[in-house]
Structures are given as C-alpha cells and as structure tokens.
Amino acid sequence: MPFRSTRLFVMGGLGFSAAMGFASSSVVAQEFSGTAAVGADRWMYPFNVTPGTRPAGSVFGYTPFPVDQQVDNRDGQIVLAFDTQDIVAAGQGADRYQIDSITVEITLSGDASGPVDVTPDPWESYLPAKAKRYVADTDAGRPIEMFAAGFRYDYTRLTWTEDAPFSEGSPFGTNNRTVFAAGFASEFGDLVDISSSYDDEITPTPLGVATFSDVAVGETPVEGDVATFTIDVDQPGARAWIGESLDEGRIVFAITSLIPAAQGDSVLTQFYLRENPLVGVGVRDSASIQINGTIGDACDKLGDLNNDCRIDGSDLGSFLGMWGEGAGSPGDLNEDGAVNGGDLGAILANFGSY
Secondary structure (H helix, E strand, O other): OOOOOOOOOOOOOHHHHHHOOOOOOOOOOEEEEEEOOOOOEEEEEOOOOOOOOOOEEEEEEOOOOOOOOOOOOEEEEEEEEEOOOOOOOOOOOHHHEEEEEEEEEEEEOOOOOOOOOOOOOOOHOOOHHHOOOOOOOOOOOOOEEEEEEOOOOOOOOOOOOOOOOOOOOOOOOOOOEEEEEEOOOOOOOOEEEEOOOOOOOOOOOOOEEEOOOOOOOOOOOOOEEEEEOOOOOOOOOOOHHHHHHHHHHHEEEEEEEOEEEEOOOOOOOOEEOOOOOHOOOOOOOOOOEEEEEEEEOOOOOOOOOOOOOOOOHHHHHHHHHOOOOOOOOOOOOOOOOOHHHHHHHHHHHHOOOO
C-alpha cells in the first residue's frame, strides 16, 4: 500500500474577505549555505546481515520476465540520511525554506559495472527484446538514480536508524521496506514507493541522476570516482518535501538503479559507506550534501497550495483538480465545506502575487 507523507498546507487563518484584499508581503531573506557529511547510511538490501556497519553498498535491479514479485525491482538500494541543522536551523516553518540548489556526492568503492548513463530509461527498455512492449534503450548503460526516501511501519525520517530492520515481516515480496525509494505522488510532497517500478509499469522521475565529473557519458567510472547528484528542486512535490525535511532537521534520500545483476557477479556498482576503514582514516570520503538557499517570511498567501510563495497556474491547476471536494480539502479556502466558486474567487484575487 503506498505511503503518503504529511501534507503541507498554509492557510494563514484567513477567511474569504481577507483573501480578496490580500496584498503581497515583503520577504526578508536570510541566506544559508553549507555542507554536511552523511549522518546515517545503509545498504538497503533484503539479505544484508550487517545493517548499519557494512563498509560499502551496491545498487542493482531485478527485472524478471514474466514478473514474479519475489523482491523489489530496485533490489539493492543505498539510504543516506543527512542531519541538516549545522547548515540551516530547523523549526523555521516548512514553507520558509526557499532552496536554490542541493547536491549530493558519494564515492565509488570499486569499478562500476557499466558505463555512465545520465538519462532515466523507460521501464519497457528492461523487457526482453522479444516482448511485445519492448522499447530499445538508445544509449549505453543504465542510470544511477536518487529519490526521496519514504517510510512505513511507523518509522519516520527522525526515528529511522541505519540498523533498523529491513521489513517488519519477511524480506521476500515487494513494497515492504521500512525505508524505500519514493516518488512524488503530488506537488504537496506526498510519497509513493517506486521500488517495484518495473512491475508497476511506470518510469518514475528521479530527483537526480549520477554524473561523474571526470568520466564522459558512455565511459565506465572506476574506484574513487565521485558520483554527483544535482537535485531537481523544481520537480513538483520536491520543494514541499525538502521544506518539511529541513524544518525537522533531517533529509533522507535513496540511491537506486535497475542495473542488472546476477548471483556471483564479481563486479557490482558499489559506494563507500561511512563505516569503511578507508573513510575512517580519511583516504576516502563518506557521502556529503551541499545546500544553498534562503529563509524568508512564511508563505501566508491564501491559495498558495504548493507553498512556493506565489499564486500561479500551478496552484490553479491543483485547485481545479479538487473541485467539488468537501470540508477538509485544501481547496476549501473559505472553509464553507465545499470547493466551489467562492474559493476560485479567492485564488483569482491573488493570482500573480508573490
């Protein structure tokens, strides 16, 4: 069952009449920029017998045909948790964190098993060529992708630890991890498990795809090469999720790939984890994050449904998708128990404001 994170709605306690006369507020920006080493990392694999202490973690996929649902397609994942309070203070209000850029770096602990691919591949390209729905992959290699991390079984970004169990039950089966690679189900930061995207016949949009500064696309990176993920902060849902994470002081990502792997493979695409002895003596680095942005005034504009401090077409589109919903809907701006023309007037009155 898909997991849904807490939605972020900023209503500001205003009624309809206040919205009609709302003037855009000035934003007093406080810039922040900083780097943090990973605070917890984990090779999230069903049969990892050393959770939280393993020196390296690999990423690979399992895409059988026909589908058998023994394990998640994105079988070997790496979870990275960064405590962000040394970069920016927590508790400022999720909608106040205005992010300019986020990058995450992690170092290969061995030669990669294939060439660099910087574009997501359609799920149909993982089918055998004989399959009717097969689509050819037009470039060499398979991408290494970064997603938001979601949680289940009452775990959260603050309570999950790197030695937590893989699952509350059997490690076999799909969509059963305590922490998992997640895509955005909405612009409000709602999350859904995409670990079995091949089985689900979807091609999820990652937050970032690994690039290597000294390795050209189509060439194979080697031990010591650094993978960089440039986070797409403008992806629908990303800003709400990032703001919620920074407000709580911790942001958690999952690295995955559908790079094929077989039992006994001598080369897997794997990365250094912070417990590795070479990391401990400073020969290699653990994963790190760089965040740049500002803290501004709270986004208190009625109708700013995606918390980006502006009222525009994105908010209007979301609102129209809620048309006809009842009390409790984020589209019920005047709180009269229905999403209707009165609420539309509130949005239009502020349309284009910042």
